[in-house]
Amino acid sequence: MTQWLERHVPKVVLAPTFAAILLFVYGFIGWTAWVSFTRSKLMPRYEIEGVIQYTKLFASPRWDTAMNNLFIFGTLFIVISMILGLALAILLDQKIRTEGFLRTVYLYPMALSMIVTGTAWKWILNPGLGLQATVQGWGFENFQFDWLVNPDYAIYTVVMAGVWQSSGFVMALFLAGLRSVDGEIIKAAQVDGIPTPRIYSAIIIPSMAPIFLSAFIVLSHLAIKSFDLVIALTGGGPGYATDLPATYMYAMAFSRGDIGQAASSAMIMMMVVFAIVVPYLYSELRAKHD
Amino acid sequence: MTDATLISPRAGTRTTGQKVTRLALRYGLYALLFLFALYYLLPLFVMVSTSLKSLDEIRTGSLVALPREVTFEAWKTAWSGACTGIQCEGLKPYLWNSLLIAIPGVAISTIIGALNGYVFAQWRFRGANLMFALILFGCFIPFQVVLLPMARMLGLMGLAGSIPGLIFVHVVYGLGFTTLFFRNYYVTIPMELVRAAKIDGAGFFRIFWSIFLPISLPIIVVSVIWQFTQIWNDFLFGVSFSEAGTQPVTVALNNIVNSTTGVKAYNVDMAAAILAALPTLLVYVVAGKYFIRGLTAGSVKG
Numbered sequence: 001m002t003q004w005l006e007r008h009v010p011k012v013v014l015a016p017t018f019a020a021i022l023l024f025v026y027g028f029i030g031w032t033a034w035v036s037f038t039r040s041k042l043m044p045r046y047e048i049e050g051v052i053q054y055t056k057l058f059a060s061p062r063w064d065t066a067m068n069n070l071f072i073f074g075t076l077f078i079v080i081s082m083i084l085g086l087a088l089a090i091l092l093d094q095k096i097r098t099e100g101f102l103r104t105v106y107l108y109p110m111a112l113s114m115i116v117t118g119t120a121w122k123w124i125l126n127p128g129l130g131l132q133a134t135v136q137g138w139g140f141e142n143f144q145f146d147w148l149v150n151p152d153y154a155i156y157t158v159v160m161a162g163v164w165q166s167s168g169f170v171m172a173l174f175l176a177g178l179r180s181v182d183g184e185i186i187k188a189a190q191v192d193g194i195p196t197p198r199i200y201s202a203i204i205i206p207s208m209a210p211i212f213l214s215a216f217i218v219l220s221h222l223a224i225k226s227f228d229l230v231i232a233l234t235g236g237g238p239g240y241a242t243d244l245p246a247t248y249m250y251a252m253a254f255s256r257g258d259i260g261q262a263a264s265s266a267m268i269m270m271m272v273v274f275a276i277v278v279p280y281l282y283s284e285l286r287a288k289h290d
Numbered sequence: 291m292t293d294a295t296l297i298s299p300r301a302g303t304r305t306t307g308q309k310v311t312r313l314a315l316r317y318g319l320y321a322l323l324f325l326f327a328l329y330y331l332l333p334l335f336v337m338v339s340t341s342l343k344s345l346d347e348i349r350t351g352s353l354v355a356l357p358r359e360v361t362f363e364a365w366k367t368a369w370s371g372a373c374t375g376i377q378c379e380g381l382k383p384y385l386w387n388s389l390l391i392a393i394p395g396v397a398i399s400t401i402i403g404a405l406n407g408y409v410f411a412q413w414r415f416r417g418a419n420l421m422f423a424l425i426l427f428g429c430f431i432p433f434q435v436v437l438l439p440m441a442r443m444l445g446l447m448g449l450a451g452s453i454p455g456l457i458f459v460h461v462v463y464g465l466g467f468t469t470l471f472f473r474n475y476y477v478t479i480p481m482e483l484v485r486a487a488k489i490d491g492a493g494f495f496r497i498f499w500s501i502f503l504p505i506s507l508p509i510i511v512v513s514v515i516w517q518f519t520q521i522w523n524d525f526l527f528g529v530s531f532s533e534a535g536t537q538p539v540t541v542a543l544n545n546i547v548n549s550t551t552g553v554k555a556y557n558v559d560m561a562a563a564i565l566a567a568l569p570t571l572l573v574y575v576v577a578g579k580y581f582i583r584g585l586t587a588g589s590v591k592g
Contacts, residue, residue: 281427
């Protein structure tokens, strides 16, 4: 017995974690998937009824808005964070004397809760006393900036706050990437008199392709999971104007008492994540085997 | 380090004109960098200055102006008087809740993660790679997909709406990350070390205790900071699985800000937001290097 235990200690140590992951991740995904095919309302039911929840979901204008918003928010959030992050990283890479200080400043929002970020930006962007009123107070009386309460533009305020929070992190990723590029090649290029912008565009940036991929994965993951930011900044409003799939799911699960809709919307969210993450994880794990 | 500077240096051949251009570029660069710094600092500045103003001053003054008369009233209210719905005890009890959730949550997930990582890195067995892949994969799921069954499960376990329930949830969904951290750290240690120790008669725990643990401080710090930030800043689990009295600080902050009763006290909102942010900000300022390592460990794996 002790002999057996001795040999199997590593497996015994892993067993609780593995069992927990199997149940609480995969088992729960299975449960949600199952329930998404039933007529569950306030209480879960387990008789399979087909794709009625998905049909209902795709016919719902609120879900339509949520998916559209995810697309708008996700695209802008990822693209702007990447451009800003890369620009900051390149600028910081020019032997800046105060680099440490600046890096700290650029990155600190990442330590904040999205609820804090949302609260801060909600105050800054509120038209009555915030930015709009302030600029008007400076004499620009026609200045208009009421995006936060404008259903057509409110989603862009979520982008603004999201980029503020995450671009510093992208900067840190890119800066680490810039520093790992082979210095010899760059020196050789400089000796040949190639101008710096061209060294960046032709040598350094192309060699950072894996970092672009990492940044993309992390940012898209953040975008799909974004829930707190919307809740704190706009509460999903005005109306449903800034709903995201995550807030839709939450509303269905906890305030509307519609478990079927909550489960099916969660499944769609998971499929979106999988479509992005699975190929990435697959290549990462394979690369390690080879 | 790259040696790229904005103008490739060709010492000795520079004319005064080139020098002036170079200097101008340099100043422009610094100006740009500090402009960006301003963009990141402005919201923090607005928060702090708003929290120190009276409501009258907020209504009449400008968003970006310094307070004319500094008052700590808003801070006092945020700490112990602001209403989160019907209760008006301020943020204090909720800060305490968050701490009660975060400390055991961080400790348990880090300890288990360390042992898991040690197995995955040094005690490989058949099927270990698949197990690791499955655990790693769990890090990436959107938590919405486990929210409903977890609510029922916590009910079955008698942990619904309780602080132990929230600790449990944070441990379960944090394990993937802590395991990943430790596995990637221990994998760089040559396996011969374990083999030699085994020949000397040391067992699984003995080797962990006297060889691996003593060198683990950096990765423990990374794991602790990561988990602490995750748990402290969590809102989704907090709002889904807590009830009045067990809510973490993020949920209470959101309730204070969005409570509709009475006059909107922006200064109290800002003071409360800073209070909620202070612990993670402090961690970031003190141990920023480890904070960044944790952030990048999930994406740039070695």
